[in-house]
Amino acid sequence: MNTTAMKRVLIIGATSAIATACARLWASEGSDFFLVARNVDKLQQTAADLKARGAKNVTLHEMDANDIDAHPLMLGRCLTALGQIDIALIAHGTLPDQKACERDVNLALREFANNCTSVIALLTVLAMQFETQRCGSLAIISSVAADRGRPSNYLYGSAKAAVSTYCEGLQARLFKVGVHVTTIKPGFVDTPMTQGLSLPAALLAQPAQVAQRIVKGIANKVPTLYAPGFWAVIMLVIRSIPQPVFKRLNL
């Protein structure tokens, strides 16, 4: 076991499948964790798993990411527990029912808050901390859906697009103080979030597979990371479809 690889990791949305899979990889290096999620029972099950896999100290914090006033308190507790943040991973999110959002403004705005506003709020607080630290990595899970507004999920797509653009700006701002920002764009991943969707089996990736790429990408300071990698090619093709054609498609 390489002790120099040990990291101090903050994860928001720590019970999500992709976050858990990443955390397992960091746990095997003997890392410390500050895990944030809404459900304490699930946090405890996640923490037990990480400890058995080699995590040293795991601190749990119950918080709804939409409770923006609670963010500074969370960060304070996190710094007390970890001392500093080497990696912050923002992984919470929901997959809205696009059709329902087209009929219900409040639902649409709530989903937008889950996937975008809460992330921007967290990033505002975290960016100040990282600016003080002048070291560390921020990783944000966006989505391939951010690359183009598709009729089947443009609410989710637009929320993730806002996050991606925000991250691009943040990247440039924090680069100057030695902090790295990685925007992660997963494709179809076999997680509870995608359960019940009929996704093409050939494109469906396992969380563990995606996590390996994410953990490596963060370590290598990759700015934008498609996971699995072949999505970079798929999205290049989809982005290059001219608008007059694109609007006639039912993607």
Place this chain on the structure above:
Amino acid sequence: MSTPLYSWGRFPRSPQRGHSCGWLDELPAHLDRVIDDHGSSLPYGNGRSYGDSCLAASDQVLHMRSLDRLIEADWTNGVLKVEAGITLAEVLSVAIPQGWFLPVTPGTQFATVGGAIANDVHGKNHHVRGTFGRHVLSFGLLRRGQPEMICAPGVNAALFSASIGGLGLTGVIHWAQLQLMPIRASQIDTTTVRFNNLAEFFALSDELDGQHEYSVAWVDCLAKGAETGRGVFIVGDHAQYGSLEVGRRAKLSMPLTPPVSLINKLSLSAFNNLYWRVHPSQRKTGRSAYEPFFYPLDRILHWNRIYGRRGFQQYQCVIPTANAEAAMGELLRAIADAGQGSFLAVLKRCGDVLSPGLLSFPMPGTSLALDFPQSEHLQDVVFPRLDDIVHAAGGRLYPAKDAHMSGADFRRAYPAWERLEALRDPSLMSRFWSRVLL
């Protein structure tokens, strides 16, 4: 996950809809919901059973794979508590660096712990350590409408022994506590030698099994006449010197399912011949990483696709010691006559270590396993002939591999079936169980 699930043999071709649950505390409500919606169900791990024992009668399975967490690890004593959907590969990846290994492992590391218990799997060290179930300290069983039950030797003892090898019918095994085995290195010291016929196999087995932890033989299922039962005998032990390394070998993958089986008479006889010839006629010692030693086929992901769209069936039987040599000869002659079989047929002596399981497959004797591409000829001609030999010799077939045995044969070979049926959770039903109970 909405991709349809199949058994490993992809026969019978009954696509299953998986209902996944990622959290132990949500499992009781999840079970209720699936049963309310579909009448009955069956826990499904990672789909490594070959036939229809992992397929629900309702075609709606409880997909357990996302329950893959460790719950508690005691690395001082090698006791590991895990959720039931974790695979053996995942267990090994955390246990090996701590100096522990699975005390019993089947020929694939992609089975789940829940599946390993429900089929009471065995491995190359059955003659020393018996079945997987012997090393299970306790497990959690969820039966519909009842609070979670802890089963262990002496605690809910009837359900404990019925669930080991109970084919997932007694309730949902959702966590398990395993006793691991200490190792000093992850490598295996091996000795390999080929043998010219069945008599030589039994002589080698008599001589070497007692001296080694692991013992297995590959036989050329097409060899005829004086060469019937020729093959390669391999024994192994955990190395005393080496390193504790988790296998990280790149996996190949069979990318698609060809329309017809790539296993035919020509490819089969060429491979079997070559395989026998490349192995030494004199005993040769060697050293292997644990993955190629235990899991040669795991190297190729989706290797089951090689048998084409129609799938394949595995035939695995065990013959009691007294009749083993004669019956194995008859079986191998029948298979060679049919001109069918797999790249590698596996011959293995089973020991007399008793399993706690009610319906466990192994018995003191010799086991033979091989794969056949699916065809009508198989059902109508080959298997009936093999079944006759097995039953005349007092042997039995392995439910985890089976897609064909008759109800009468099953009930004769496993007289404890009635006790399992009495303890079955009425909301759980497999295609296998409904087939053999008729």
